[in-house]
Every structure is written in structure tokens, then in C-alpha cells.
Amino acid sequence: MTWLGAVPTLPGEHGAAHVDALLLAAFDGVATDFVCTHIDRLGPVAVTTLSAHVTGEVDVDRLSAALGGPVVVLDSPDPDSPGSPAARAAKAARDRAEGRCIRFPGQSALTGTHPVAEVVAGSAIDRVVGIGVPVSPTDRVETLGFLRPVCQDGELVLLVEPAVGGVLRPTEAENPHECCGGH
Amino acid sequence: MSHDHHDHTHEHDHVEVEGSWRDGQDDRPLSVARRRFLSGLGAAGVATTLSTTLGATPAHAHDGRPASPVNPWAGRGRWFAGDHHIHTKYSQDGQYEVAQQVAKAREYGLDWVVITDHGSVAHEKFSISQVTPDIEQARRSHRDVLVYQGLEWNIPGAEHATVFLPPGRSTVDILQAFEAAYDGALLSTPVANGGKGLITRSTSADGEPYALAALRYLEAQVLSGRTEIALMFANHPARRGVDSPHEFRGWRDAAPDVAVGMEGAPGHQAAGIRTADGGNGTGRGGYDASPNQDSFPGYAPTATENPYRTYGGFDWMTAKVGGLWDSLLAEGRPWWVTATSDAHRVHQDTFTPGTGDHGKTGSRGAPIDTGKPQVQSDYWPGFYSSTLVGANSKSYVDVMRGMQSGKVVAVHGRIIDGLNLRVRSLGEGDNRGVTIGGRTFVRRGDDVEVVMEIDLARGANFAGVVARLAKVDLIAGPVTGPVVDRDTFSAPATKVVKSFEVARTARGTVKFTHTFRGVEGAFYLRLRGSDGNKLTSDGHPVMDVIGDADPWSDLWFYANPVFVDVI
Structure with missing residues (x-):
């Protein structure tokens, strides 16, 4: 039962679903129940960091190779790590202070349209918060198979907004409009 | 003319005669000529001096220099x-x-x-x-x-x-x-x-x-x-x-x-049309x-707002x-x-991109007409x-000068055809007044009159409907000078001062007047208008719903501001 932090090398934008998939793939063979991405802004350029709650054994070196960057174990005796971006990520997730959750308990059962009460009862999500609208336990959340709740003030919160058909949809979509630029 | 908005930042000797905009106008050709002389030099040294001066203070600095009107009102423009x-x-x-x-x-x-x-x-x-x-x-x-x-x-x-x-x-x-x-x-x-x-x-x-x-x-x-x-x-x-x-x-x-x-x-205003209505069903x-x-x-998206939506x-x-x-x-x-x-x-157009390799040639090549309407945004x-x-004329430079000087109104779905705004002092100060994008001045404690003449749509928009303007909001807030925190993004004192309802039977041009009485401090004002179809309980626009945002049933215009100095 360990909290890990990491600074992965990302082949794409923070928040892109395909990047999440690559990050999770790096954890193949490592039992995790909670994985978050974070943005570390303390340097001159913002860096995407990663945190994970590992429930079994983990080979840190192998994981580090798979993620392409340093991995630190929270509360390890290593004196260099406490102030590192990786350690900050691990702490933020442990404390549910901030972070964008890409794996959490109950996620796999929430792939369809579910009442708010079921989302909260059947997963680690503590609260469903509507943007500009009140949310009642019977309101339906159309997950579209993609949930990215966020850590906020010690809670795991799913932000939702009104969508076509009188349902609520998560504010973060899996495939937002690709913004162009002929890079 | 459009350069006027920073004249007073480097024309230190530009003195306004109180109570008469005409006297102020008489000085203008001189300052214009001087500026042309300066820019005509084209020397790097001049460029450096000017940009240093301009960069050091915002163009509308409040440093006690005499005010001079910008974008003076000149009747009905084009x-x-x-x-x-x-x-x-x-x-x-x-x-x-x-x-x-x-x-x-x-x-x-x-x-x-x-x-x-x-x-x-x-x-x-x-x-x-x-x-x-x-x-x-x-x-x-x-x-x-x-x-x-x-x-x-x-x-x-x-x-x-x-x-x-x-x-x-x-x-x-x-x-x-x-x-x-x-x-x-x-x-x-x-x-x-x-x-x-x-x-x-x-x-x-x-x-x-x-x-x-x-x-x-x-x-x-x-x-x-x-x-x-x-x-x-x-x-x-x-x-x-x-x-x-x-x-x-x-x-x-x-x-x-x-x-x-x-x-x-x-x-991309068509992007939010419902898929059931043949649209893309994404975010407006x-x-x-x-x-x-x-x-x-x-x-950050919060319980009250999502900055990432329209x-x-x-x-x-x-x-x-x-x-x-x-x-x-x-x-x-x-x-x-x-x-x-x-x-x-374009939504419902029949063309799709050509087969060119943009990365290698810089072009998609000639577009292909499929003959079938495409679902687009x-x-x-x-x-x-x-x-x-x-603008003074339909010429390349004049239209750009108009944009530079803020004589600009943003309009959706032909909700209006035009706007004639005049903001002026009713006491001492700039009695001629200024229009959109402009800057006028008033003596402390005097009244400022705002006259809004709005040209309602005289014909149908391209959805085939004559859009009906339902209300106009007059928005105003104090001018408080440069912020200390350059990442400030709120102005809590700016409010809707008054909303004017447009009569259902109104045709042609509607006129509203508002007077700010006993003005004690510098402020700015701006206008926006709506068809009234989608409003929050306090009259603001509603966050567009992903996959359900018919752009033609939620029309707005936004006019650019006028600044009022107090002398």
C-alpha cells in the first residue's frame, strides 16, 4: 500500500485520452486502485506529473523505465525526493488536494447512464457537482464511458454539466474538438 | 484619427480648452502632422523612443494630463x-x-x-x-x-x-x-x-x-x-x-x-447544433x-461556471x-x-478537402465536391x-484604423443592422461627445448622457428570419487604473446599469437614453443586446449546452466600450 509519484515523458497533451491510456499501460502488472495526473507549475514550463496508489508489489525501476521518467515512493527515506515534482504529485493525490483521476475504485462499473446516487454509492467519487445547475440524487449522468473526476479539498468530485436529452455529462469529454494548427 | 487614443500619452503640450470640443479639435491637425513627421523619419531611434514611451504607460493612462476626445461623435457613420x-x-x-x-x-x-x-x-x-x-x-x-x-x-x-x-x-x-x-x-x-x-x-x-x-x-x-x-x-x-x-x-x-x-x-458557431437536427452535436x-x-x-470549471464553454x-x-x-x-x-x-x-456544404499533402506541399489541393451535404461546424x-x-471609407487602411480605434460591434445572426452611440458631458467638458471605442471627459460632478440609437434588422438573416432584438443592456464600471496583479481577471464593480426593453412592435431605429448623474470618477460603459430567448434569471447569457445549442435561437451583439474621464 504505497503512494507513488512520477514525471512521465508524455507523447501528447495533458488530458488527452490517448495519453491516459499510455500512462495506464505503463502500470501493467502493477496493482493500482487510484491513478491521477497533475500539473506541476513550479518550474518555468508546466510539467505533467502522475500519482498512483499501489496495492501490491511494485518494481520502481521497471515502472520508471515504462513511464520514461523518475518515480518516487512517498515517505521513503530518500532525502532528495520530498520537494520533487513526483513527490508533490504523490502527496496531492494522497491528500485528495488536487489532481485529475484516470483510475479509481468503481470506475469500470460506470460506463453507461447512471443516477447520481449510484455514481456516488458505487465508486470512490464523493460528490457530483453540476456547473450552474443543482444536482439531485435521481438526476442521470451520461458517462459515455469516460470519467475523470478531480481531487478537490480532500474529496473526489465529478463535475458535470447539462447535456442534450436532459441528462448531465461529465465536463471533461474523451474526444474534445481537435484544435488544428498545421504543426 | 485612430491613432488619437494615445496622442495624449506623448503629446504633452496638447491642451484642451474647457467647455468647448471645437477648440480641442483645432489642435488636432497639428498633432497629426507632428506624428507623421516623426514616423516619417523611420529611424530606429525614433521607434525605440516611441515604443518605450508607449510601453511604459497604458494608452489610456490616468496621470492627470488633459483629456482629449477619442472617436469624436460625428453623426451617423457607415x-x-x-x-x-x-x-x-x-x-x-x-x-x-x-x-x-x-x-x-x-x-x-x-x-x-x-x-x-x-x-x-x-x-x-x-x-x-x-x-x-x-x-x-x-x-x-x-x-x-x-x-x-x-x-x-x-x-x-x-x-x-x-x-x-x-x-x-x-x-x-x-x-x-x-x-x-x-x-x-x-x-x-x-x-x-x-x-x-x-x-x-x-x-x-x-x-x-x-x-x-x-x-x-x-x-x-x-x-x-x-x-x-x-x-x-x-x-x-x-x-x-x-x-x-x-x-x-x-x-x-x-x-x-x-x-x-x-x-x-x-x-464554429454551428458546432453545437443537435445531431437530431443534422448537426455536429458538440460544443458551440x-x-x-x-x-x-x-x-x-x-x-477552472466550478459549480458556478465553466470558462471553457461559450x-x-x-x-x-x-x-x-x-x-x-x-x-x-x-x-x-x-x-x-x-x-x-x-x-x-462549412456545415451542409458539399465539399470535402482535396488530396494534397499539406505537410509536403503547403496545400490540401483543390477541394472535392461530393454532391452531398456534410455535417460540419x-x-x-x-x-x-x-x-x-x-470607418471613414471602405479602404484597406481606413477599415483597419476603425478596428484599431475600437469602432467595432460584434453581431450574430443579424440581430441588429447598426448602432449609433453618443456619450457626452451635459455640463462642462466634452459636449460633442464620442462614439464606440472612444474616450470623452466630463468635469467632476457633472452629468454624462448616453444616447443609443439601434438600427433593428431591416431584413431576414441567413436562416430566413428577421431577428428581433428584445433587450439592450447598458453595462458600466469604474476605471480604477493599472492592476497590481497582472493576472487579475475580474472587475467586481462592473455591472449591468440598466436594461432597455425593445417593444415587440418596434421597427427601424430604436432610441434609448440614459444619464449618469453627478459623475465623480472615471468610468467606462458598453452595450450588449439579445433576442431574449435564452437568459439567466438575472438577464445574462446562458452557458451553451454541449450538443444542444441552436445558434439561431440565441442571438447577441456586443458593442465596444466608451471611456469617460473626469477632470
Whole structure:
């Protein structure tokens, strides 16, 4: 039962679903129940960091190779790590202070349209918060198979907004409009 | 004339005679002549001196110097409708010929357009030389439409922006040099792929100094006489949250005659049409993103708002009263809003992109007519979004001067045909008054009169409906001077002062008057109007619903502000 932090090398934008998939793939063979991405802004350029709650054994070196960057174990005796971006990520997730959750308990059962009460009862999500609208336990959340709740003030919160058909949809979509630029 | 807004920052001897705008006017030709003399020198030393002076203080500084009116009211002026954000087959994600876009813009009533293909390695290398003759040909084919050559610049460290110049001997050279040196895509592309490899990502913060250098470069081209004017408008500013508040302030301060505004409303207005109605069913304006690593952390979706969505089709930065736009205006900082199409691929049009390899040739090649209407997100230029510009004549430089001076109204779906705004002192001060984008003055304690004459739509819009304006909001807030925290993005004292209901039976021109009594401090005011179909309980625009945003049933206009000084 360990909290890990990491600074992965990302082949794409923070928040892109395909990047999440690559990050999770790096954890193949490592039992995790909670994985978050974070943005570390303390340097001159913002860096995407990663945190994970590992429930079994983990080979840190192998994981580090798979993620392409340093991995630190929270509360390890290593004196260099406490102030590192990786350690900050691990702490933020442990404390549910901030972070964008890409794996959490109950996620796999929430792939369809579910009442708010079921989302909260059947997963680690503590609260469903509507943007500009009140949310009642019977309101339906159309997950579209993609949930990215966020850590906020010690809670795991799913932000939702009104969508076509009188349902609520998560504010973060899996495939937002690709913004162009002929890079 | 449009340069007037910073005359008083470097014309220290410009003395206003109290109680008479005519006397003030008599001084103007002198100051204009002096400025021409200065810019005619074209020397680097002059350029440096001027930009230092301008950069040190906002153009509308409040340092106790005498006020002089900007954009003086001159009766009913002419509006020229246009669009500063249009793509062609020279964008990797575009498809149309320049000629198609210009012909459609003309068909849909536009007087001026800017061709703005994306900056990229391939665009700089291959596209510019191809689009230039196409633009020249379009000018010859449509002599009644002004066709500007521009660029959709990847602002280093931020979003996209329109950059454009009037036609001139050096126009293409300036645009190409600008793109080569300062486009975020080129700066962030590794050297091995033809870029510079100087910044981490196009939107990462290490690009910000390049953005300021880029704008200073453009201003230097103007000051040295290589081009008469150059303008920059930030495009879809809140879409990904990567335009920080301090970046807007930095751009404006770096080049106050070039960086003049932003899209108040983004293009892609058809994107939110329900799939059940044959639409794309995504976010209106293409606004369906969430924060990424380069987003400003203050722009966060919360229980009360989502900055990453449009509100009544307008960008959150513009639509929110007391929001980012107002925070700039409350500094006394001129910053103007527009509305554009961002036309890449038009909803229900039958064309699809050609088969060209843009990366290798800079062009998608001739578009293919499938004969079948395509489900897309955009409208043709002029079809839905218009930027109305007040200008002395329909000439390339005059229309740009109108934009630079803020005589601009952003209009959706022909909700209005025009607007005649006059703001003036009823006591001592500027009795003639000023119009949109302007700046007037009043003696402390006197009254300021606002007269709004709004030309209702005289005909149908391109959905075939005569849009009906239901209400006009007069919004005002105190001018409190430069902010200490350059990342400020709220102006809590800015409010809707009064809402005017437009009678259902009203036709032609409606007139409203409001008087600010006993004015004690500098303030600004602006107008917006709505068809009244979608309003919150307190009369504000509603956040557009993903997949359910019919743009034709939620129409707004936003007029640019007038600043009132107190002497």
C-alpha cells in the first residue's frame, strides 16, 4: 500500500485520452486502485506529473523505465525526493488536494447512464457537482464511458454539466474538438 | 484619427480648452502632422523612443494630463461588415479555395475579409507563396470586397491570433519574416522537423517572451514605415484556457497599436447544433475542452461556471459581466472584441478537402465536391457572424484604423443592422461627445448622457428570419487604473446599469437614453443586446449546452466600450 509519484515523458497533451491510456499501460502488472495526473507549475514550463496508489508489489525501476521518467515512493527515506515534482504529485493525490483521476475504485462499473446516487454509492467519487445547475440524487449522468473526476479539498468530485436529452455529462469529454494548427 | 487614443500619452503640450470640443479639435491637425513627421523619419531611434514611451504607460493612462476626445461623435457613420478569421486549403485542416471563401463572403454581405491560414513549418515554407497570388486574384475578381492577407499566428505560449496588414510592397515579406521568427508552431517544432526547437510546446510558458518580441517586431514595421498599420486579434481566447490574464496585458503593452483585441465570439458557431437536427452535436464554437497543462489555473470549471464553454455563443472572457474583458477595461485599457466565422469546413456544404499533402506541399489541393451535404461546424463568412467596423471609407487602411480605434460591434445572426452611440458631458467638458471605442471627459460632478440609437434588422438573416432584438443592456464600471496583479481577471464593480426593453412592435431605429448623474470618477460603459430567448434569471447569457445549442435561437451583439474621464 504505497503512494507513488512520477514525471512521465508524455507523447501528447495533458488530458488527452490517448495519453491516459499510455500512462495506464505503463502500470501493467502493477496493482493500482487510484491513478491521477497533475500539473506541476513550479518550474518555468508546466510539467505533467502522475500519482498512483499501489496495492501490491511494485518494481520502481521497471515502472520508471515504462513511464520514461523518475518515480518516487512517498515517505521513503530518500532525502532528495520530498520537494520533487513526483513527490508533490504523490502527496496531492494522497491528500485528495488536487489532481485529475484516470483510475479509481468503481470506475469500470460506470460506463453507461447512471443516477447520481449510484455514481456516488458505487465508486470512490464523493460528490457530483453540476456547473450552474443543482444536482439531485435521481438526476442521470451520461458517462459515455469516460470519467475523470478531480481531487478537490480532500474529496473526489465529478463535475458535470447539462447535456442534450436532459441528462448531465461529465465536463471533461474523451474526444474534445481537435484544435488544428498545421504543426 | 485612430491613432488619437494615445496622442495624449506623448503629446504633452496638447491642451484642451474647457467647455468647448471645437477648440480641442483645432489642435488636432497639428498633432497629426507632428506624428507623421516623426514616423516619417523611420529611424530606429525614433521607434525605440516611441515604443518605450508607449510601453511604459497604458494608452489610456490616468496621470492627470488633459483629456482629449477619442472617436469624436460625428453623426451617423457607415458600418463595414467583415470577418478577420477565414481558412483555405492552405491550412492543414482547411479545404476551400481563396476564391470560394471571398465569393461566399461577398454573397453574405461582407465588405472585408482576412485570409488567415495557420502558421506552421509547411505554411511558412510552401503556402505563403501560393496564397499570395490567390489573394491578388480574388481582389481583382471582387473589387468591392477588401481581401486582406493575414496569418493565424500560433502565439508562443498562448492561443491563436489573427495578424494582418493592408496590401503593400512589404506585406508578404513582413508576414513571412514574422511567421518564420515568431510562430509558436515553428518555435516548438524540433530542428530535425524543420522548426526551431526553441520552446517546449507552442502553448508552454517559455514561449511568452517570443510573443512580446513578435508584437514589437510588427510595431517596428509600422514605425519604420514598411507598413502603414498592422493589427493582431487574439482568437478563441478561452477555448483551452491558455491565454493568461497577464499575457493579454503584456501583448497590449508591448505593441498598443498592433495588439488591439480578441474574438468576443469564436467561429464554429454551428458546432453545437443537435445531431437530431443534422448537426455536429458538440460544443458551440468548438468549445468543449478542459484545462490542460498550459491552461491558466485560475480558469477552472466550478459549480458556478465553466470558462471553457461559450455563453450565448460568446467567449466566457467577453460574456461574463465583470470578467476578464471588463478587468482590462476597468484599467482604462482599450481592448476590443469581434465576431468571426473561423470557416474551415462549412456545415451542409458539399465539399470535402482535396488530396494534397499539406505537410509536403503547403496545400490540401483543390477541394472535392461530393454532391452531398456534410455535417460540419462552421458557417460561411458573413452567414452568421459579423464584425461591424466604423470607418471613414471602405479602404484597406481606413477599415483597419476603425478596428484599431475600437469602432467595432460584434453581431450574430443579424440581430441588429447598426448602432449609433453618443456619450457626452451635459455640463462642462466634452459636449460633442464620442462614439464606440472612444474616450470623452466630463468635469467632476457633472452629468454624462448616453444616447443609443439601434438600427433593428431591416431584413431576414441567413436562416430566413428577421431577428428581433428584445433587450439592450447598458453595462458600466469604474476605471480604477493599472492592476497590481497582472493576472487579475475580474472587475467586481462592473455591472449591468440598466436594461432597455425593445417593444415587440418596434421597427427601424430604436432610441434609448440614459444619464449618469453627478459623475465623480472615471468610468467606462458598453452595450450588449439579445433576442431574449435564452437568459439567466438575472438577464445574462446562458452557458451553451454541449450538443444542444441552436445558434439561431440565441442571438447577441456586443458593442465596444466608451471611456469617460473626469477632470
